[in-house]
Amino acid sequence: MLIQIADVLSPDELDEIRATLAAAPFEDGRATAGWSARLVKDNEQVREDSATLRLLRERIAAAIRRNPVFEAAVRPKALTPLLVSRYGVGRSYGSHVDNPLMGELRTDVSFTLFLAEPEQYEGGELVIESPAGEEAYKLPAGHLVAYPTTALHRVDPVTAGERLVAVGWAQSWIRDAARREILFDLEAAKRDLFEREGKSAAFDLLAKSAANLVRMWAE
Known part of the structure; x- marks a missing residue:
């Protein structure tokens, strides 16, 4: 990216x-x-x-x-x-x-x-x-x-x-550029959702998925 x-x-x-x-x-x-x-x-x-x-x-x-x-x-x-x-x-x-x-x-x-x-x-x-x-x-x-x-x-x-x-x-921490871009987009989506809805159930699911992708891909 x-x-x-x-x-x-x-x-x-x-x-x-x-x-x-x-x-x-x-x-x-x-x-x-x-x-x-x-x-x-x-x-x-x-x-x-x-x-x-x-x-x-x-x-x-x-x-x-x-x-x-x-x-x-x-x-x-x-x-x-x-x-x-x-x-x-x-x-x-x-x-x-x-x-x-x-x-x-x-x-x-x-x-x-x-x-x-x-x-x-x-x-x-x-x-x-x-x-x-x-x-x-x-x-x-x-x-x-x-x-x-x-x-x-x-x-x-x-x-x-x-x-x-x-x-x-x-x-x-994330070697692959395409994976870094996915995580960057998810971070932007998380912040946008939080600003509009606060800490909602949808935000929690998005945050969970983003965090788990970092765990899968980090080295």
């Missing part, structure tokens, strides 16, 4: 993060790419050994994990350490698939959290490929797009300004 999530970061959080980034040390982003992705990756990332990156990871990961839509859609068991990336003019990331394993985690869901407003740069769209075609994403700052890590994707060249993003990966 591919999903866009609005307002993962508040305006105040964005201001603090961007102020921190203004003084952050950056390095060549190819250092964290796989052997084939390294050939098409052309960006910069906040330096892996910097205290700045540790601080940014804590702030951003906490905001992501407390977002109820992210929790319902992704069902994260664990997140990888986030990367904070910068794309200046002419920089891009060619078509690639993300590593299936990162550290001790299996990567089920990839996500990009946009930190620059779309009008602050030209180009730089995240393009996700599928058998149905390509979809391009360039979301407002503070918004996030999450998608199955199985997908080929790329970042188109930036032609003006500067693209800033935080990217990461989740191992989900």
